[in-house]
Amino acid sequence: MGNTHPGATSPLGMVSACAYSGAYPTGYGLYSKNTEGVPEEMFDRLQASGFTHFQQSGTGAIRKYYNYVRVTPMLQPLDELGRSWALTEEEASPGYYAATLDTGIRCEVTVGAKVAVHRYTFPAHSSARVVVDMSMGGLAVELGRTVPLRAQVESMGLGRVQGTVVMEGVPLSVYAEVDAPGWRQMLWYDRRLIDGGTRLDLDSIRHTNLRPFGMLFRGGARAGQTIEVRLGFSLRGCDQARDNLRRECGDGVPSFDRVRSATRLRWREHFDKVQIDGGTPARRTVFATALYHSLVKPCFADDESPFWPDSGPYAFDICTMWDIYKTQLPLLSALAPQRSADLLESLVRVCEEEGNFPIGYRMARGADRFFRQASALAHTALSDAHALGRAEIDWSWALVHMVDDLRRMYGEDFYEHGVVHPITHTLDLAYAYHCTARVARALGDRRLADDLEERGRGWINAFDPATGLLRDSEFYEGGKWNYSFRLVHDMAARIALAGGDGAFLAKLDRFFGFGADPVKQPGPRPSPAEMAAGYALNRFEGLNNEPDMEAPWAYHWAGRPGRTAEIVQSALTWQFGTGRGGLPGNDDSGGLSSWYVWASLGLFPVAGQHQFLINAPAFERAAVRMPEGELIIETSGHREHPIGAEGLDRDVRAQYVQEATLDGKPLHATHLSAAAVHRGGRLHLRLGPEPTSWGSGNRPPSLSDPPPPEEP
Structure with a gap:
């Protein structure tokens, strides 16, 4: 289950819109809440009770789910609001989603950066309706509902309504225009019309007294008549929501096609930065889809922070840094460098205002910052951005926050004892010290850099020298083996601690299951004993766990890049497909899809170490428009690989790099800066069918390596 949705999105935009069934975790689809095994279905058909806004993309159990402001086209009385109708004739493309309800209403939605536009084509009916439910929020699963705290809705004249609803401490404002000539408009509360009422104020809403409320437009519809609903959103009030609507939709004219075309053009500008040659149709489809999912989140809402008054970038749906900092953030740095810089500026501002760098950050006030997952991950992205020299950030001020943040939460114990449990936080904090030291040294503060670097060597305290693995501890969504092959900043010392190349390779081979029997996959509702038996195998889980994404590349430091090729190409071939279940786990806001993009290109970013590892790519040729020039990755001897079911009766053996050149000069190393x-x-x-000695003697750099000789 990738947990994505087919709704309309804009590249890294603030707003999304999709059909709403109440299913887990995005509000779209069939499935109930699940974290282990095969998911169970909530419904026996695709269905929707309307179309909601603001969805996650590919996340798991994050406890709070948006789906705000439900718009429902109806032929039934208002009493039936909340009923679901079957969805047929679904159609989706970047920036556009459409489906037909079994009432015969054709529904289309598109979005801009801060707006959504709906277009409904009605059958002939004497009393058709478009109902906007401002009370909507969350999912139809246990503990999935999000209840507004306060709300205000106001009619502004013919075809114009505005309102604000406070959800999880955030005031979400909407300004709506509805093109429905001759239709009446009314406010409603508890499924009863407020005839003649122009304003509705609700305070101190609770689960016990929540009643649905919103606005309604009603009138006769002739066959094929279209009604357009335009919604501008803001986190800073209705006036700004109206301005956002005017900016993207114009003034009082049908704008569905205009907004859809503008969003499609924005998507095309992003897609055009990566061109691939070769590959089977299915592989090309999966690659394009992965690139799309990599650019849906985070959400950028410039000048929209509800928590501080200044203009500037504001980003939410960073869900979470644990999921995206190794793969997606390096991809944004390459393909959307300005947005990447904006994200880091927003994170610095969050730290300035709230006192810490968040691990996860949603459109919510001060809750669910995901500290259990990891510690101090923003430091990695900030270090990489500083090394590239493009982000326009006050780096001296950023360094202050980076240093201060190292002492918060688990950081205080690490500072005092050099080790902290859960033991993975020891790895996180040591890595963050290393990354912060690089920034301090580049800014000329050698004394601070030396102190930070010394503490950064504390990664070694996380390991048991007797086993070469992490010490016993609690682990978040994984186990000791999953986390033991993280790419620390001194892999040479890490391999030596494990007993040298041979011992380290033996552990890696065991983890990836070379020579082992196949693993039986769990089915629906697996028992705790079944799951415990699976975890006890201490095996690679196949990219559905964040630490596993980087583990295949550990072979590079042990002089066996061919093993990386076998694992990565097997994953690309067998774990991804074009149908339902085409992702091996949660897409996690694009973190998994970004892994697929990099792996298909034959590269992997080592976040925080300012380097990329090289592997055999999945395509014959690729051209990527990087910030400073075009990167062309071309091959000779490339052989097409099918994917998934395509490959059941075909030879899908791995290909290996035999030799490499960069701009015509021999490249003996398996890495690039x-x-x-x-x-x-x-x-x-x-490329060739057998591994060679390429890269075995020129390994990626480690912190303990002797410095390179000075240029004469």
Whole structure:
């Protein structure tokens, strides 16, 4: 279950819109809440009670779910609001979603950066309706509802309504225009019309006294008549919501096609930055879909922070840094560098205002910051951005916050004892110290850098020298083996701690199951004993766990990049597909899809270490428009691989890099600096069916490596 949805989105935009069934976790689809095994269905058909706004993309159990402001086209009385109708004739493309309800109403939605536009085509009916439910929020699963705290709705004249609803401490305002000539408009509360009422104020709403409320437009419809609903959103009040609507939709004219075309153009501008040649149709489809999912989140709402008054970037749906900092943030840095810089500026501002860098950050006030997952992950992204030299951030001020944040939460115990449990936080904090030291050294504060770097060596305290693995501890969504092969900043010392190349490779091979029997996958509602038996195998879980995403590349530091090729190409071939279940786990706001993009290109960013690892790519040729020039990755000897069911009767053996050149010069190393990748150039990889010694003696750098000789 990838947990994505097919709704309308804009690249990294604030608003999304999708059919709403109440299913987990986005509000779209069939499935109930699940965290283990095969998911169970809530419904026996695709259905919707309307179309909601603001959805997560690919997340799991994050406890709070948006789906605000439900718009429902109806032929039934208002009493039937909340009923679901079957969805047929679904159609989806970037920035657009459409379906037909079994009432015969054709429904289309598109979005801009801060607006949504709905278009409903009605059958002939004497009393058709478009109902806007401002009370809507959350899912139709246990503990899934989000209840507004306060709300206000006001009629502003013919075809114009505005309102604000406070959800999880955030005031979400909407300004709506409805093109429905001759139709009446009314406010409603508890499914009863407020005839003649122009304003509705509700305070101190609770679960016990919540009644649905909103606005309604009603009138006769002729066959094929279209009604357009335009919604501008803001986190800073109705006036700004109206301005956002005017800016993207114009003034009082049908604008569905205009907004859809503008959003489609924005998507095309992002897609055009990556061109691929070769690949089967299914593989090309999966790649394009992965690129799309990589650019849906985070949400950027410039000048919209509800928590501070200044203008500037504001980002939410960072769900979470644990999911995206290794794969998606490096991809944004490459393909959307200004947005990448805006994200970091927003994170610095959050730290300034709230006192810490969040691990996760939703459209909510001060809750669910996901501290259990990890510690101090923003430091990695900030260090990489500083090394590339493009983010226009006050780095001296950012460094102050980076240093202060290292002492918060688990950081205080790490500072005092050099180790902290859960033990994975020891790895996080040591890595963050290392990343912060790089920024301090670059800014000329050598004394601070030396102190930070010394504490950064505390990663070694997380490991048991007797086993070469992490010490016993609690682990978040994984186990000791999953986390033991993280790419620390001193992999040479890490391998030595495990007993050298041979011992380290033996542990890696065991983790990835080389020579082992196949693993039986759990079905619906697996028992605790069944899950415990699976975890006890201490095996690679197949990319559905965040630490597993980087583990295949640990072979590079042990001189066996061929093993990386086997694992990565197997994952690309067998774990992704074009149908339902085409992702091996939660897409996690695009973190998994970003892994697929990088792996298909034959590259992997080592976040926080300013380098990329090289592997055999999935396509014959790719051209990526990097910030400073075009990077061309071309191959000779490439052989097409099918994916999924395509490959059941075909030879899908791995291909290996035999030799490499960069801009015509031999490249003996299995890595490139991030600066070199961002500059662009021509990387040529000669591939073959058997591994060679390429890269075995020129390994990626480690902190304990001797410094390179000075240039004469």
